[in-house]
Amino acid sequence: MKFTAALVSAALATLAAAQTSTTNNTQVGIEAIEAHFSQSGIVPSLLTTFDPLALMSVTFDGVGEISPGQSLTQTQVAPTPGIAITPANSTVQLSGNFTLVMADAGPVGTDESAGQTRHWLVNSVTVANGTDPLNVSTSSGVAITKYAGPAPAQGSGAHRYVILLFAQPESFTPPSNLSTAGVPVSVFNLNDYVQSTGLGAIVAGTYMTVEEGTASFTPSSTAPVVTSTLPVPKTSGTSSATSGAASPSGSSSGQSSGAGLNTAPLASMLLAGAFALGLVFF
Numbered sequence: 565m566k567f568t569a570a571l572v573s574a575a576l577a578t579l580a581a582a583q584t585s586t587t588n589n590t591q592v593g594i595e596a597i598e599a600h601f602s603q604s605g606i607v608p609s610l611l612t613t614f615d616p617l618a619l620m621s622v623t624f625d626g627v628g629e630i631s632p633g634q635s636l637t638q639t640q641v642a643p644t645p646g647i648a649i650t651p652a653n654s655t656v657q658l659s660g661n662f663t664l665v666m667a668d669a670g671p672v673g674t675d676e677s678a679g680q681t682r683h684w685l686v687n688s689v690t691v692a693n694g695t696d697p698l699n700v701s702t703s704s705g706v707a708i709t710k711y712a713g714p715a716p717a718q719g720s721g722a723h724r725y726v727i728l729l730f731a732q733p734e735s736f737t738p739p740s741n742l743s744t745a746g747v748p749v750s751v752f753n754l755n756d757y758v759q760s761t762g763l764g765a766i767v768a769g770t771y772m773t774v775e776e777g778t779a780s781f782t783p784s785s786t787a788p789v790v791t792s793t794l795p796v797p798k799t800s801g802t803s804s805a806t807s808g809a810a811s812p813s814g815s816s817s818g819q820s821s822g823a824g825l826n827t828a829p830l831a832s833m834l835l836a837g838a839f840a841l842g843l844v845f846f
Contacts, residue, residue, distance in 0.1 A: 590650050593619040597770055600632040605672045606726055606771060610680070610754065617656050618649040620768035621697055622727060635722065635773050644711040647700040649691065649729065649768045661688040661732040663763055664702060667754050668714065669771075671721035671779070679753040683725065685709040687738060700729060708742050712749045714774040722775040731764030 594616055601607045601614045623629045623646040630636065651658060666684035669676065689705040691698045716723040738761055741747070757763075 590619050591652055593650075594652055597632050600771070601769070604633055604724060604771065606669060606724060609674065610667075610669045610676050610726060611766075612755075614766060614769065616652075616766055616768045618651045618658070618698075618729075618768040620727065620729065620770045621648040621650070622646070622770055622772070623648075630770075630772055632770050633724075633773055635775070638713060638715060638774060638776065641725075641772065641774060642713040645727075647727070647729070648695070648697040649700060650697040658691045658693065658698065658767065661690065661705075661736075662700070662767060663687050663730045663732045663736070664689050664700065664705070664727070665730070665754070666711070666725055666727045667752075668716070669724040669726050671723060676755075677753075679751045681749060682709055682752050682754075683714065683749055684711045684727070685742065685747075687732065687736070689729075707745050708738070709747050709749060714772075716774055716776050718777040719780040720776070721779040722773040724771050724773055726769065726771040728769040729767045730758065731767055733762060733764050735762045737761055 597616065597619065598607075598614055601611065607614045621629050624636075624640060625643050627636065627640050647664065649658075664684065664686045665682070667680040667682055669680055685708040686702045686705040687708060689700055689702045692701050714723060714725050739757070742752070742757070
């Protein structure tokens with residue numbers, strides 16, 4: 565019996581170590597995307613701040629998962645990408661509806677006060693808790709503007725296409741010109757849209773760059789992000805994005821469905837292996 569208890573303890577210790585490693589990797593990834601948004605000028609030019617609750621994964625057919633700021637061609641980004649997110653830790657709760665948007669922030673140094681070209685806007689999207697990472701589903705959402713692949717003007721430089729997932733509270737009220745499906749690609753002001761509609765916090769985000777031809781000007785320089793130099797943030801409290809709200813609750817007892825690891829399967833597997841080897845005695 566003592567041997568069995570020892571095996572269970574070892575299984576749980578192994579699982580705890582795996583959870584810690586996964587959480588640390590996710591948190592470093594979040595630190596990295598925050599640094600990317602800063603060094604590329606997205607913060608504070610487009611967004612005043614960027615403090616995501618989760619790490620976003622964007623995948624294109626034929627390309628796979630992209631990295632932050634990755635340079636891609638129009639052909640590569642033509643199909644609608646798959647979006648998934650990984651919560652920062654097991655205390656992040658994600659439920660309710662969300663808004664997914666992709667906007668062209670132009671080359672580094674662009675005056676964002678003039679607005680951005682809206683390439684994708686879907687309201688009332690959901691997160692498929694139970695998948696790992698959590699798939700973002702647009703199937704039941706309202707596609708105000710269906711995904712339209714980047715198409716920067718020839719010689720206009722490397723445009724930054726920013727993809728963001730916002731918490732969408734029940735009080736969310738879209739403007740009349742962007743309230744029904746099928747609105748073509750056009751210019752809007754992302755920050756004005758967020759403020760006027762009552763959208764909640766940014767849950768996750770990333771960006772890619774697309775350029776056509778050679779820029780007719782000298783683009784602003786940016787510094788590369790060195791992931792190995794990024795600190796791992798300490799985890800405290802419970803963050804949530806429930807029914808559009810994203811705020812700390814001050815408790816570490818919250819568990820995001822699909823965000824954490826299930827201890828039962830691994831413990832069972834280890835015990836089964838021990839039985840097979842004749843190591844468990846009662």
